[in-house]
Amino acid sequence: MTEHTEEVTPPRLENRTLREQVCAHLREEILSSRLAPGTELSEVAVAKTLGISRGPLREALGQLAAEGLVTITPRRGAVVTKFTRQEFIEAYQVREALEVLAIKLAVPRLTDAQRSRLHALADAMVEHAEQGDTRAFFESNKEFHRLLVVAAGNERLREMHEQLANQMGRLLAKSLELRGSIDQSVAEHHAILEAIDAGDARRAARLLEEHIEVPYRVLDSPEADELFDPTPETPLSGEDK
Amino acid sequence: MTEHTEEVTPPRLENRTLREQVCAHLREEILSSRLAPGTELSEVAVAKTLGISRGPLREALGQLAAEGLVTITPRRGAVVTKFTRQEFIEAYQVREALEVLAIKLAVPRLTDAQRSRLHALADAMVEHAEQGDTRAFFESNKEFHRLLVVAAGNERLREMHEQLANQMGRLLAKSLELRGSIDQSVAEHHAILEAIDAGDARRAARLLEEHIEVPYRVLDSPEADELFDPTPETPLSGEDK
DNA sequence: GTGATGTCGTCTGTTGACAGTTAGTTGCCA
DNA sequence: TGGCAACTAACTGTCAACAGACGACATCAC
Numbered sequence: 001m002t003e004h005t006e007e008v009t010p011p012r013l014e015n016r017t018l019r020e021q022v023c024a025h026l027r028e029e030i031l032s033s034r035l036a037p038g039t040e041l042s043e044v045a046v047a048k049t050l051g052i053s054r055g056p057l058r059e060a061l062g063q064l065a066a067e068g069l070v071t072i073t074p075r076r077g078a079v080v081t082k083f084t085r086q087e088f089i090e091a092y093q094v095r096e097a098l099e100v101l102a103i104k105l106a107v108p109r110l111t112d113a114q115r116s117r118l119h120a121l122a123d124a125m126v127e128h129a130e131q132g133d134t135r136a137f138f139e140s141n142k143e144f145h146r147l148l149v150v151a152a153g154n155e156r157l158r159e160m161h162e163q164l165a166n167q168m169g170r171l172l173a174k175s176l177e178l179r180g181s182i183d184q185s186v187a188e189h190h191a192i193l194e195a196i197d198a199g200d201a202r203r204a205a206r207l208l209e210e211h212i213e214v215p216y217r218v219l220d221s222p223e224a225d226e227l228f229d230p231t232p233e234t235p236l237s238g239e240d241k
Numbered sequence: 242m243t244e245h246t247e248e249v250t251p252p253r254l255e256n257r258t259l260r261e262q263v264c265a266h267l268r269e270e271i272l273s274s275r276l277a278p279g280t281e282l283s284e285v286a287v288a289k290t291l292g293i294s295r296g297p298l299r300e301a302l303g304q305l306a307a308e309g310l311v312t313i314t315p316r317r318g319a320v321v322t323k324f325t326r327q328e329f330i331e332a333y334q335v336r337e338a339l340e341v342l343a344i345k346l347a348v349p350r351l352t353d354a355q356r357s358r359l360h361a362l363a364d365a366m367v368e369h370a371e372q373g374d375t376r377a378f379f380e381s382n383k384e385f386h387r388l389l390v391v392a393a394g395n396e397r398l399r400e401m402h403e404q405l406a407n408q409m410g411r412l413l414a415k416s417l418e419l420r421g422s423i424d425q426s427v428a429e430h431h432a433i434l435e436a437i438d439a440g441d442a443r444r445a446a447r448l449l450e451e452h453i454e455v456p457y458r459v460l461d462s463p464e465a466d467e468l469f470d471p472t473p474e475t476p477l478s479g480e481d482k
Numbered sequence: 483g484t485g486a487t488g489t490c491g492t493c494t495g496t497t498g499a500c501a502g503t504t505a506g507t508t509g510c511c512a
Numbered sequence: 513t514g515g516c517a518a519c520t521a522a523c524t525g526t527c528a529a530c531a532g533a534c535g536a537c538a539t540c541a542c
Binding site: 256285295299315316317318 | 492493494495503
């Protein structure tokens, strides 16, 4: 409960270290899809572009690699992470488990303000769905789930969930357009909300579990091909070079 | 478990980057408790000790910070992470959620070899418990849970669980000695195994959930005081400087 | 004597340059 | 003409040095 709404976060006027600034900048670039998955990040090129040295940039790339946003291959450089379908499914499963934990922890702790905000977000999702605004629908949906995680009051859980949501978000943002069953999603959210209002954490968790389920349909759609790595699942022995 | 005997794992003979070597070294030092929580890691001092420059060391520290093993305060340096009780509980809750997911995924996938290994580990736990060898008991217990996570076949899940287990492991290793109810733990493991053998993933998950439960008793014991950060929970409003 | 203020030392943050390796390309030979 | 090999170029990994910031101590004023 350190940050309620929007605190005056600034630690101290632009006293942030260069690594942090660069890290935040690149993170924003990646999450906004201005840097597409697979984009090569040459150290000298990026450093020159940002007008800094390679040192802080390397550290920033290291941190982003730890967050899973970039993939660093020793001696080969860094690229914006490109998931394989398998990796995406794995991340989705973990995210589901974290959200199930979150809703269990959150239900007994929810304040009236948080509960009404959940209702507002669910209503917004309905509206955006009717208007066919997939972008806005996606944002409300994301915020709905994020709020549940925040309400759980587990900072560690929040961080891990944020990382997963970030990594998958930029893919989901596009794949959502391929998804037809938005109406179903809306109904599911309302069902979850009912369980929350009733204070039934177990039922809410079960509904959420069913709600999240990996959207395999999206993964198999041909439009999603370019979003994923060509799955190098070729365990053919005898390829040591 | 990266170095068994002499695996071919190393990309190429000592071709590992300095950052990786230093990172692995420090990680081992921390996990083995040779570097106690709270130990300050001066860049110049550590660099001189290891006979390397500060550059790779800084990157290694950054990675360890991402793994949660060290805590870096800008302009203040790095220290071996010291959890507060609250942070420990939070990590425990997340670990529980991950293991519940793991057992659900693992049960339908378990090979005969894996199942027999689980039985062997459970038997070893019984033996170690009878002999009062808490150290060996702890190792078998850790391996039991780790194997379940590996068997889940979700690499992402395995990594996140490994991080959590590492962070909490060095504390649990000591706190286990304070724990009296080892017998109960043994019984719980066998109950879980029964459900696994029966192929009942849901029941196994429920048993595991009850089994893990945060050992608040340990956290409240006075002997554990030195292991934790003095919990700076001082939400006294009116401290804006 | 207590408080604030200025100075000093040590550490981190950052920079630029050097060295090693990798990948791509060109040339040569079969 | 195809394949192998050496060469070249560009990049990353590493190092040592510079500059700025923070904390501690001493000094000074009240």
